[in-house]
Amino acid sequence: MVRSPINLPIEPLASKRAATYVRMSTERQNYSLQHQRVAIEAYAHRRGLSIVRTYEDSGKSGLNVEGRAGLLSLLEDVSSGSANFDMILVYDVSRWGRFQDADESAYYEFVCRRAGIDVVYCAEPFADDDSPMAAILKILKRLMAGEYSRELSTRVFAAQSNYTLMGFKQGGAAGYGLRRIAVDQAGKPRAELRAGERKAVQTDRVVLGLGSDDEVMVVNAIYDWYLRLKLGDKRIATMLNAAGALGEAGKPWTKNTVRSVLTNEKYAGHAVYNRRSSKLKKRTVKNPPDMWIRRDGAFPALVAKMIFASAQAERSERRRRYSDAELLDILREVHAEHGKISALLISTRAPAPTPQTFKYHFGTLANAYALAGLDTPEAFSYVESRRALRKIRIALVAQARELILAAGGTATVAAGKDMLRVNDSIILKIAAVRCQKEGAGNRWRLRASLAAGADFTIAAKLDPSNRHALEFYLVSMADHKGKWIPLPAHPDSPNPLNARRHSNMNDMFGALQP
Structure with a gap:
């Protein structure tokens, strides 16, 4: 780090005290925190400023203030009057933020200026210029900072879409029963990646491979219980935990992790991207199927495609909202076909709601049988x-x-x-x-x-x-x-x-x- 030599005479009037704000989005970014600090300290030394406080946001996006503890702390100190400095030194406009609304960036700067504290961008040509032309240039810089993020988002989306079509996985955990495998440009496997591990070579890509035989067996058991036994997600999770089968990352199963196994197309071997999107830190939205980017058969399938399709059809049927009259008619149909009624017979009827649906509507199966007029002894046997x-x-x-x-x-x-x-x-x-x-x-x-x-x-x-x-x-x-x-x-x-x-x-x- 470049610092003032201790044998140099100190400026006779270091009349202003300054705070610094530094931010970096990722570890691989050229705007390293060290680079910013060196430039800011050099600027402060040339102007006889004394740095008394540093605010830092490492690994934080500049699209908004959410999660930026450093900037939020700075603004809180300024607004509360507890700031012990006269100005804030920032490397450039983009480090203050790449806000998609340039007025938001200007507003946070105004909050500081209203408290008598200037924000100075040390590496910008207008750092020491308060002319009208400098103000116009600062506005353009704010717009350019936001536009950079928009352009980058577009380029990243295009690249990830193309890689998906080539059969590669785009970010995220592998999922239970699957493994992330780094492959070189020729498609040759290089290494299996552990949870949270990044690929070592920038040009490598990631594909999915099968996990252990035990995990593959558990995944197929989940589909069997769901389709053949008509069990729900929560019930399946309870059974897996009771059997001592640990879920992903050694955690207990939940209805959400079971639902992921039953609905994610990667278990049928398909690579699907853009099912949901949250561009530029905006609200996450579900995209319609015609916006999905997909490559069928990209990975080895844990379950047969026909079984996966049956599970999706079963899920759609279970989500269907039945009226009480429709449910009672179904009970009468089952009884007419078999001469008796039971939870097992209801479960084996396809398509049909599960016994839990009848319990939800009528309290108990016995109540449902009675309302359907099935008052024979065998109707209540179970x-x-x-x-x-x-x-x-x-x-x-x-x-x-x-x-x-x-x-x-x-x-x-x-x-x-x-x-x-x-x-x-x-x-x-x-x-x-x-x-x-x-x-x-x-x-x-x-x-x-x-x-x-x-x-x-x-x-x-x-x-x-x-x-x-x-x-x-x-x-x-x-x-x-x-x-x-x-x-x-x-x-x-x-x-x-x-x-x-x-x-x-x-x-x-x-x-x-x-």
Whole structure:
């Protein structure tokens, strides 16, 4: 940095105190902060000015004052009367700002001048000239500073549009399941870029490649859950988080990140640019599809194009606003086709609103069924069985606790749903196992994860109506490692659990001795 040699005599009258304001938009800009400071200090030394304060905005656009803490602080000090300087030194008009309205630039300068503080542009030819011609030249400089940004914006847009048509990615993160890859001018991969990392060579371009196999599998699972199971964005995010699958940058999934995976065309391999635009720091706007710049098949696709198109059609259908009458007619159509109604049958009808849509309109599916006139018992099988199942579990837990206490044991509530700690040594799970249709017969399966942490499970096998317990099985969890534990369909079936079959709870607790 160029400074006054300390052995030079100080000007006898450094009568004016000055502040400096420096700004640089990007690190690669020629207007470096150091360059500005050297020029400003040289100007101040020649005129015997004493610099007492410096305001700085590094890496800030000059299109407006938003985010420019240095300029805002300067204006606040000037307006409040707390400024301890008589003038403000700025390298040139463009460093004060490239405001798209030249009057805005002039207004901030006027705020300072009104407080008796001049703004001086050290590198401009009119720095020490207050003639009318200098004022005209300053106005032209303000216009030129703003026009430079407009021209630059046009050139950048044209270049980015052309690069998109060539199949290159234009800025932003890669997205979950994708990777940014720098390629040379011949298209040869040079390096995979980490999050936030810039390409090392200016002439390189960036394309997208596939992420890990696990991430690709998660992306396809999202589409499967959305299309086949008819799950919503929030529900999918909840399931992914419950499964321990981390999202982009190791963060939890949200409905917004799921929606991005389901709607961004890069997952189908397409490069799309200008879907939204915010030129010259103006309000961001959504552009119509005919303004988009696109190159289909630019990148490897994570999901098949047909699946992606189905997801977009499904999304459009879900956004459709149904009247109550239309929704009730859909329920009647489903019931007429299948002879019954359920959330699963509603989900499999295409196109159709999801079960959540009916709950949103009518409160519950049961209310919707009733309003549609579907008051047959099977219409409420699922809804009512859930309610009945809850009541059965509560009753079974209470009965088990009473029997344990009556036998002289102890039973306290344990961590986990419907679990008891028996005699301070055994963790007992009480489960009501629903009857499910399987072809021409029935099946009963206990989900092992629901009994995680239990030593034993009392599995109450429900009748086909799922209202009453038929029999009980004492299941030692240590003997079962699978996801599901099938209960015997018949007393004479080869299932080993038949050896632990009981017609009621009363005679079960002797088997629980440790």
